[in-house]
Amino acid sequence: MRTIDVVSLYPKDMNIYGDSGNVLTVRRRLELYGYAPRVHMVDQDDPWPEHVDVILGGGGQDAGQRKVIDDLHERADDLRAMAADGVPMLMICGMYQLFGEYFKTIDGDRMEGIGVLGAYTIGKPQRLIGNLVEHSDEFGDIIGYENHSGQTFLREDAEPLGYVKSLDGAGNNGSDDTEGARAHNVIGTYMHGSLLPKNPAVADFLIRRAVERRYGAFDTDEQTPEQRQTLEHLDRVIRSARHVAASRPR
Amino acid sequence: MFAAVAIGRLVRFASRLTRHGGSALPGKVVERIDPGFLARTLGRLPYGVVLVSGTNGKTTTTRMVASMLTDLGLKVFTNPTGSNFTRGVVSALLTQVSLGGRLDADIAVLELDEAYAVHFVRQVRPRYALLLNVMRDQLDRFGEIDNTARLLGHVAEATTGTVVLNREDPRIAALAKLAPEGTEVRYFGLADDLKRFFPSDDDMATTVATEERAEAQDAGAAAGAPLSPSVDGQLPSGRGAETAGLSVDGQLPSGKGAEVGAVGSPLGGELSVQPTEGSAEGSGRDDSDAPVLPADVTLAAVGDHEATFLMDGAEHRAKVRLEGVYNLYNAAAALAVTRAVRPDATPDELVRAAGNVTPAFGRGEIIDVNGSPVELLLVKNPMGFRLALASFDASQATTMIAINDEYADGRDMSWLWDVDFTSLREGGVAMVSGVRAWDMALRLEYDQVPVGAVETDLDKAVERFVTEPGPLGRPRHIYCTYTAMLRARAALGRITDVSDAGVGR
Numbered sequence: 100m101r102t103i104d105v106v107s108l109y110p111k112d113m114n115i116y117g118d119s120g121n122v123l124t125v126r127r128r129l130e131l132y133g134y135a136p137r138v139h140m141v142d143q144d145d146p147w148p149e150h151v152d153v154i155l156g157g158g159g160q161d162a163g164q165r166k167v168i169d170d171l172h173e174r175a176d177d178l179r180a181m182a183a184d185g186v187p188m189l190m191i192c193g194m195y196q197l198f199g200e201y202f203k204t205i206d207g208d209r210m211e212g213i214g215v216l217g218a219y220t221i222g223k224p225q226r227l228i229g230n231l232v233e234h235s236d237e238f239g240d241i242i243g244y245e246n247h248s249g250q251t252f253l254r255e256d257a258e259p260l261g262y263v264k265s266l267d268g269a270g271n272n273g274s275d276d277t278e279g280a281r282a283h284n285v286i287g288t289y290m291h292g293s294l295l296p297k298n299p300a301v302a303d304f305l306i307r308r309a310v311e312r313r314y315g316a317f318d319t320d321e322q323t324p325e326q327r328q329t330l331e332h333l334d335r336v337i338r339s340a341r342h343v344a345a346s347r348p349r
Numbered sequence: 350m351f352a353a354v355a356i357g358r359l360v361r362f363a364s365r366l367t368r369h370g371g372s373a374l375p376g377k378v379v380e381r382i383d384p385g386f387l388a389r390t391l392g393r394l395p396y397g398v399v400l401v402s403g404t405n406g407k408t409t410t411t412r413m414v415a416s417m418l419t420d421l422g423l424k425v426f427t428n429p430t431g432s433n434f435t436r437g438v439v440s441a442l443l444t445q446v447s448l449g450g451r452l453d454a455d456i457a458v459l460e461l462d463e464a465y466a467v468h469f470v471r472q473v474r475p476r477y478a479l480l481l482n483v484m485r486d487q488l489d490r491f492g493e494i495d496n497t498a499r500l501l502g503h504v505a506e507a508t509t510g511t512v513v514l515n516r517e518d519p520r521i522a523a524l525a526k527l528a529p530e531g532t533e534v535r536y537f538g539l540a541d542d543l544k545r546f547f548p549s550d551d552d553m554a555t556t557v558a559t560e561e562r563a564e565a566q567d568a569g570a571a572a573g574a575p576l577s578p579s580v581d582g583q584l585p586s587g588r589g590a591e592t593a594g595l596s597v598d599g600q601l602p603s604g605k606g607a608e609v610g611a612v613g614s615p616l617g618g619e620l621s622v623q624p625t626e627g628s629a630e631g632s633g634r635d636d637s638d639a640p641v642l643p644a645d646v647t648l649a650a651v652g653d654h655e656a657t658f659l660m661d662g663a664e665h666r667a668k669v670r671l672e673g674v675y676n677l678y679n680a681a682a683a684l685a686v687t688r689a690v691r692p693d694a695t696p697d698e699l700v701r702a703a704g705n706v707t708p709a710f711g712r713g714e715i716i717d718v719n720g721s722p723v724e725l726l727l728v729k730n731p732m733g734f735r736l737a738l739a740s741f742d743a744s745q746a747t748t749m750i751a752i753n754d755e756y757a758d759g760r761d762m763s764w765l766w767d768v769d770f771t772s773l774r775e776g777g778v779a780m781v782s783g784v785r786a787w788d789m790a791l792r793l794e795y796d797q798v799p800v801g802a803v804e805t806d807l808d809k810a811v812e813r814f815v816t817e818p819g820p821l822g823r824p825r826h827i828y829c830t831y832t833a834m835l836r837a838r839a840a841l842g843r844i845t846d847v848s849d850a851g852v853g854r
Contacts, residue, residue: 123795
């Protein structure tokens, strides 16, 4: 059985609004594709596991960000190198902000990010909050829930994850229709929900990149018929959940 | 004044007639035409106001305090229908005051939502405040959990007599600093061996964390390391990675280290918060030399409809009608504030009064359907859901879950991912319903819990769930969000007799 090492980064301090559902989703789908996922919880001062195939980071409160920031900067070179080398990563909300260049909070504090994503964030008094559907050419409709007071702006050459349909006060900053950011195989986004359970296209992107990087190609050779059936059933439930979620008020 | 009450009554009557439930609308009208109504009416009460707030257990605890104070001889005004907004209080007052604006009561016991509690204390300073906990609940409304604690800090600051705080919730215990000069601070607490039932909100005991922990402990066992005594397989009490490294001390099963660590900074600003146990980040795990705040009432032990409370160094056992360890902890909270109001009551009188409390509407309320019990369990947030699941043996009940996402429920479905549902794997979930039934079904899929049926129409789902024959004598549990509970209750009312709780559809 082919192992895939999944890192949950700072689960203790950066895991709010159910972001651990992303870890659960990557793990379960890997299993159902016939791989052997191994989840590593990496908090401050924990060493990296021997292999890192995919990294998942979540949201947190300002206090949580302050707790992880020093450790993050100690890992910054490793993370930048892994990102440049194609390691897929998903960074939600608070970790998305810290993967950008900096986050200037509403109190005027400035937290330096690690600059993997060409984005910077400014704290604002109003929260961007509510159900959200964004569109990406690669992933189709991405459905989730945003809740943040930091407004993120992309550098000119940076690519968003998706576009919001000119909703007032939605997305990265409520004004330029972008949501999230991408660089290499790294995705940053404000989408909670959790994001991956209802957006299997994004989950499968992370999974495929992880498998391709480690084993050369993605295949389902070791998938059992039961696993295939379970996955088909799961995907039917996902379609219904997406359908309802997309119809709910902001 | 006269006009305000009369008009308020009229609006209330009209809104009942039109079946809008009538909870808040009359309050809105009176607030507009007589803004001093609330302060004037409540300001006259000889024993003042008890304000109960916090994320979980407000309704149940408010009901307990009101019931106990009534047993102890006071005439109590309370807002019993879960209308925990300032307007809801005004509306409730309207039903009770004379047309001259007098409230015939000795004391008011009021449940208030955290955000509205702040509005309320600007108008009326409570003599007593009972602050229960802060947890991830409807964060979409309040922002972040530390912000919620800050809201409750305003309540502590405004309290004139006694502030009663949850010793085991570091964000709540830290509010002691905010009590004004001359205001007394008291605590309610838990015996050490019950703490495992109450993982802190900072231990987001998700399925991943639980399973990682189990693996880590398997590894630990294989290596001959002693296992933490807290492993119950049901109620995850610590983080995976953390437990992997630290469970060997077997000392503090509830993941206190993480909890105390979190106290260091959350409130910020003018609040320089000291950890309540231990003095430095992470040191809370070794609580042998940490000062423990004395609690006025400690929940010492729990049994089947039975609880033991420690007061003044002596244990007092009470027969109770409430279920679930979290309700018994709420009873400790209620006892602590009741003692503050009635210092002359003996512990025996107090525990007897605690024994008379019945479960609140929709909070463990049992409705009989053709001789078979159906229990409604309100779940509003991850912690409440986890505690509710941990309170019952899932294999001994037939389970339904109904999740709505109306404003009162919270629009954000993320919280379902912060609940570990693996305890339902064996028994499965017979019915999943509510607006967000499919989100719930998906959540259960990822925890590999078998689902019998998904029916988004709650009326149909309830009817089918309670009328389909099940195993003889096995109770049915419906876990539901707030608006789903109202709807499920109404649906049950069409099938069987459900007492009028004073809440509309």
